[in-house]
Amino acid sequence: xxxxxxxxxxxxxxYYWMCLTRIFDDMMVAYWKQGKGLGGTFSQRGHEAISxxxxxxxxxxxxxxxxxxxxxxxxxxxxxxxRIFANLLGKATGVSRGRDAxxxxxxxxxxxxxxxxxxxxxxxxxxxxxxxxxxxRNEPRVAMTYVGDGSSSAGLFHESLNLASVHKAxxxxxxxxxxxxxxxxxxxxxxxQDIAIRAAGYGIPGVVVDGNDVEAVYAATKEAVDxxxxxxxxxxxxxxxxxxLGHAIHDGAEYVxxxxxxxxxxxxxxxxxxxxxxxxxxxxxxxxxxxxQRCQVEVADAIEFAEQSPYPDPETLEEGVYAx
Amino acid sequence: xxxLAAIREAxxxxxxRDPNVLILGEDVGGTFGGAFKVTQGFAEEFGDxxxxxxxxxxxAFVSAATGMALMGLRPVVEIQFADFIxxxxxxxxxxAATNYYRWQAPVPWVxxxxxxxxxxxxxxxxxxxxxxxxxTPGLKVVAPGTPADAKGLLxxxxxxxxxxxxxxxxxxxRSLKGPVPAGEYVVPIxxxxxxxxxxxxxxxxxxxxxxxxxxxxxxxxQEGIEAEVLDLRTLKPLDREAILQTVRKTGKILIVHSANRxxxxxxxxxxxxxxDAFEWLDAPIRRLGxxxxxxxxxxxxxxxxxxxxxxxxxxxxxxxAY
Numbered sequence: 001x002x003x004x005x006x007x008x009x010x011x012x013x014x015y016y017w018m019c020l021t022r023i024f025d026d027m028m029v030a031y032w033k034q035g036k037g038l039g040g041t042f043s044q045r046g047h048e049a050i051s052x053x054x055x056x057x058x059x060x061x062x063x064x065x066x067x068x069x070x071x072x073x074x075x076x077x078x079x080x081x082x083r084i085f086a087n088l089l090g091k092a093t094g095v096s097r098g099r100d101a102x103x104x105x106x107x108x109x110x111x112x113x114x115x116x117x118x119x120x121x122x123x124x125x126x127x128x129x130x131x132x133x134x135x136x137r138n139e140p141r142v143a144m145t146y147v148g149d150g151s152s153s154a155g156l157f158h159e160s161l162n163l164a165s166v167h168k169a170x171x172x173x174x175x176x177x178x179x180x181x182x183x184x185x186x187x188x189x190x191x192x193q194d195i196a197i198r199a200a201g202y203g204i205p206g207v208v209v210d211g212n213d214v215e216a217v218y219a220a221t222k223e224a225v226d227x228x229x230x231x232x233x234x235x236x237x238x239x240x241x242x243x244x245l246g247h248a249i250h251d252g253a254e255y256v257x258x259x260x261x262x263x264x265x266x267x268x269x270x271x272x273x274x275x276x277x278x279x280x281x282x283x284x285x286x287x288x289x290x291x292x293q294r295c296q297v298e299v300a301d302a303i304e305f306a307e308q309s310p311y312p313d314p315e316t317l318e319e320g321v322y323a324x
Numbered sequence: 325x326x327x328l329a330a331i332r333e334a335x336x337x338x339x340x341r342d343p344n345v346l347i348l349g350e351d352v353g354g355t356f357g358g359a360f361k362v363t364q365g366f367a368e369e370f371g372d373x374x375x376x377x378x379x380x381x382x383x384a385f386v387s388a389a390t391g392m393a394l395m396g397l398r399p400v401v402e403i404q405f406a407d408f409i410x411x412x413x414x415x416x417x418x419x420a421a422t423n424y425y426r427w428q429a430p431v432p433w434v435x436x437x438x439x440x441x442x443x444x445x446x447x448x449x450x451x452x453x454x455x456x457x458x459x460t461p462g463l464k465v466v467a468p469g470t471p472a473d474a475k476g477l478l479x480x481x482x483x484x485x486x487x488x489x490x491x492x493x494x495x496x497x498r499s500l501k502g503p504v505p506a507g508e509y510v511v512p513i514x515x516x517x518x519x520x521x522x523x524x525x526x527x528x529x530x531x532x533x534x535x536x537x538x539x540x541x542x543x544x545x546q547e548g549i550e551a552e553v554l555d556l557r558t559l560k561p562l563d564r565e566a567i568l569q570t571v572r573k574t575g576k577i578l579i580v581h582s583a584n585r586x587x588x589x590x591x592x593x594x595x596x597x598x599x600d601a602f603e604w605l606d607a608p609i610r611r612l613g614x615x616x617x618x619x620x621x622x623x624x625x626x627x628x629x630x631x632x633x634x635x636x637x638x639x640x641x642x643x644x645a646y
Contacts, residue, residue: 063395088414100426105425114394115427117419126419129391136346136373136397143391148615159384215456321461323430 006215007123012291014056014214015273015283018048020295021072022270024081027299028088032249038090041102046212046244047176049269051146052076054174054219054237057225058144063130065114065123065145067101067233069176069243073146078111081302093310099313099320114145121151124160124173132171132226142228144172144221150181152195161236166200170228172221173236177209178243183255196238204234211239211268241269325504328497329469331362331436333504334478335400339370344397346374347406348385351400353377359404360438360497366556375574386412386435389485390420393433395641406439406491407451420487421462428486434478438530439467440582442630446621447552450623452531452614453584458560458592459490465560467491471502475556476511484513493532500535512559516566522550524644525576528567528593530556533580533631540636546645549644559589567593568601575606576643580631605645612639 006014021044029043046053051072055237058064058077060066064074074084079095087094088102096115098103114130117123129143134141142235151157152175164171175195179186192198199206205227209220217239242264277283339345340629347353347363353375357364367375378385382403389399403409407417412435420431423634441450457465464486468474474492474560482486493500519534520541533556540549556563571577577597579590590611597609612631620626 038445048623096427105426107423109394109429114391115423117428119414119418122387122415122419125387126391126394128384128394129388130395131391132388133392133395133397136392156383156387159379159381160387163379163381163384163388167376202447320428321425322464323424323432 006218010112011282012287014218016291016295017052017072017076018124018214018270018273019055020075020081020298021048021052023292024075024084024299024302025071027303028085029249031303036072037249038088039101039249040250042068042248043245044071046242046264046269047178048072049214050165050174050176050211050239050241053214054144054221056158056218057221058142058200059247060113060142062225063112063127064115064143065116065117067120067123067128067129067146069147070146070315071103071176071321074103074106074113077113079106079108079113081298082305085302085306087310089309090311091306092312093305104176105261106287110294120158121147121154121160122150123147125156128160128164128169128171131164131254131293134170135168140172140229142172144174144225144227146174146176148181149175149177149179149186149195150184150189153189155188156228161199161202161204161234164234165204168233170231171222171234173234174265175236175238176241178241179260180243180247180256182247182251194238196236201220204236206236206238208240209237211241212264212267212272214269214273215228253318325499326472326488326498327471327474327493327500328360329480330360330385330436330438330475330504331478334475335363335366337508339374345400345403346376347400348376348378349387350378350380352402352405358402360494362402382411383415384409387415387419387571389433390415390423390431392571393431394429400434400436400482403435403437405449406437406453406489408447409435409437413456414472416457416461416487418461421460423462424486425462431487432485434481434488436490436492439491440495441619441626442495442532444481444535444623445624451617452491452581454491454559454583455488455588458589462487463560464488464558465491466513466558467531468557469493469496469531469555471500471504473511473517475504475514476509477557479508480513483510488513491531495532496535497577511557514563516557516563517555518552518566518570519555520551520553522552523574524550525578525640526552526554526570526574527578527580527636527640528554528556528570530559532603536631536633537580537631537636540640542636543633544640544644549641549642550551551640554576555584562593564596567597571597571601572604576637576646577602577605577609578612578640578643580636581591581611582630583614584616585611586616588613602613607643610639610643611623612636631633
């Protein structure tokens with residue numbers, strides 16, 4: 001399913017977001033490895049095609065609940081690299097104003113983003129509720145969320161998809177099957193090959209997609225989003241990929257066979273898309289270099305902004321527990 | 325009007341007033357109207373679209389209510405028995421409660437949870453879970469003890485922009501009647517009420533035990549002991565001023581609740597009073613609550629577990645004589 005109706009401009013836009021995501025991620029990891037980071041942080045290396053390709057299929061009015069490997073989704077939806085890096089460093093200018101760590105709690109309803117919760121797959125039923133509210137109000141909007149392969153073992157995964165199906169909620173659920181839930185490999189997590197087959201148990205479509213092919217992810221998501229918008233209910237999309245680094249920055253992932261990583265490195269989603277764009281003659285190397293350069297400048301600026309931003313005032317500790 | 329009818333009236337009036345208010349829960353819709361019939365007839369008036377039956381999955385539908393609330397709806401979730409709220413605990417304390425603090429999006433839902441025992445319902449249908457939620461930053465917890473407050477606090481809870489745990493006493497549903505103001509009646513969250521004035525000691529209580537405390541106070545009055553009864557109404561945030569005021573007035577404090585005494589709301593009250601009003605105390609603070617056991621079924625066991633007017637009376641008399 002790598003066919004898509006994307007124009008040249010759209011493809012270049014997709015490439016830009018993937019590139020920005022990868023460079024942000026690389027520079028973030030380097031920053032942490034230099035010992036300058038705060039707390040833990042999560043790399044989304046290898047997940048760029050999923051977070052960017054799926055988010056690109058949404059309209060601005062749609063609502064999304066990303067998780068900790070969906071940096072591309074946050075960026076594409078309009079949360080600036082500056083606010084994200086400041087959030088990583090616990091600064092007052094970060095998305096959660098120092099209230100929540102790394103990519104957790106990066107919600108902003110101005111961008112129709114629901115803040116992530118670490119208790120996966122908690123975002124799933126919340127997103128179903130968001131979708132139910134669209135249906136309740138007859139709004140032509142769609143809600144989308146992401147969970148991992150590990151999350152699909154939780155009872156809540158079942159409860160949520162069942163509820164979504166019964167109420168024909170306009171929701172798209174992306175499972176990022178990246179082979180490992182922390183250190184637990186897939187075969188210790190479940191006894192099936194494709195998580196997508198679980199959709200049959202809820203009477204909804206289940207789709208398997210190459211999660212390292214941004215156009216394929218986009219196409220599958222677009223179809224699911226259109227279907228949801230037509231009032232036909234939820235879709236479960238399983239994007240097969242590989243977590244290329246550890247669970248978090250402190251995890252060297254020695255438990256992952258090196259051959260497996262090498263196999264997936266050959267499917268590097270950013271490089272792969274870049275090569276396809278070059279092969280199709282849609283861009284030349286100079287344009288690629290220019291985009292990369294632009295992304296590097298943006299991320300460097302974000303880091304500088306975050307470093308120079310103040311920490312939150314301890315006097316504000318007890319502020320904002322309750323909404324007015 | 326009964327306590328149950330007051331809850332119905334609040335729900336009905338708010339649903340008529342605001343199309344964003346909707347009801348979710350197990351068996352609440354259709355012609356059934358919920359396990360306690362609180363929403364009977366609602367689906368007829370508002371349709372199953374606004375009175376939604378949910379699958380047997382509290383965690384999913386409480387979380388879904390959070391999603392709806394984030395989109396500006398005001399879902400009122402019925403948990404069939406307060407005991408079952410544990411199934412949804414994760415989404416309440418981890419997500420809904422922390423949300424505004426973490427990323428400033430309000431979660432204006434209400435969870436109605438029929439709590440308390442005394443009606444021989446056994447360990448899974450008699451619990452009082454307030455302490456779990458009072459311990460959680462970001463939630464508000466209310467526990468009405470009269471029909472008027474049942475209405476007024478529910479309306480306030482629905483209009484509040486924060487997640488509110490509304491603990492209703494199923495013990496009082498049909499056994500307690502009282503005047504309820506017609507039409508819009510809002511009891512502000514966070515304000516206690518002096519249910520009875522007195523000078524010799526103060527009984528601080530809420531929920532089901534308000535009735536028991538008032539009955540005990542009546543009996544004490546016949547013996548010339550005037551007990552003040554402070555009905556907290558809201559357990560989070562606590563009405564600190566009202567608590568300190570009654571301490572300063574009587575100097576003797578008895579705290580009563582149905583929930584397990586150990587690490588219950590009463591423990592926090594006692595600690596706050598000891599810290600902030602020690603010099604006004606004329607006797608040790610006393611607490612009456614449930615035993616540190618699951619809530620037993622058999623009548624003599626359950627009665628031994630629970631506070632009641634008789635136990636309150638005895639302890640209050642001792643305290644007055646201290």
